[in-house]
Amino acid sequence: MPMSARTTLLAAATIPLAVAAAAPASAAETTDVIFAFTVDGSTVTNTITNNSGTIIGCGTSLAPAPDRVLPPVRDVLSAGQSLYETGEVQPGTTTQSVMDVPDGSYVALASCSRTDTDPAMWISDYPGIEDYLAQWPGTEFTVQQASTVVTVAVAGEDPAPPAAGDAPDVDDLGTIFGS
Helix, strand or coil: CCHHHHHHHHHHHHHHHHHCCCCCCCCCCHHHEEEEEEEECCEEEEEEEECCCCCEEEEEEEEECHHHCCCCHHHHHHHCCCEEEEEEECCEEEEEEECCCCCEEEEEEEEEEECCCCCEEEEECCCCHHHHHCCCCCEEEEECCCCEEEEECCCCCCCCCCCCCCCCCCCCHHHHCCC
């Protein structure tokens, strides 16, 4: 794995870690965190449902998705994201909004973590992310709401839906990575 990709993933993971508050630990479950992405004008919103019973640190970010196609995870992580929102998320439902997003197609990503005595991270499911999550020292979960491509369109125009065949078949990871 290239050092820049490893460094980018670890940096992305530390943003939520830096804002996570210590709390009594309970066993982490895959369903403790749920993401739901929506677009309204030039704002991309992630509705985060936190069922973990503790405050967690979360980040929602956007990375370019040329031609509305989900780019390889390596490309997304190595480029970093400049469009994001981070903060503490209390138990219950919270939204994070990335505002003033320029027109274009983006992959919406989210991650949440806690650093108490039972460290855990929840991250948007993304083809190939498991290789990067193996470096996390705690328990990691991919959230059922996968990273998704969103389109922000010129005001007054409806965003075009992704063309048929633009979404990679996640059952065949070889097609995603060109092998």
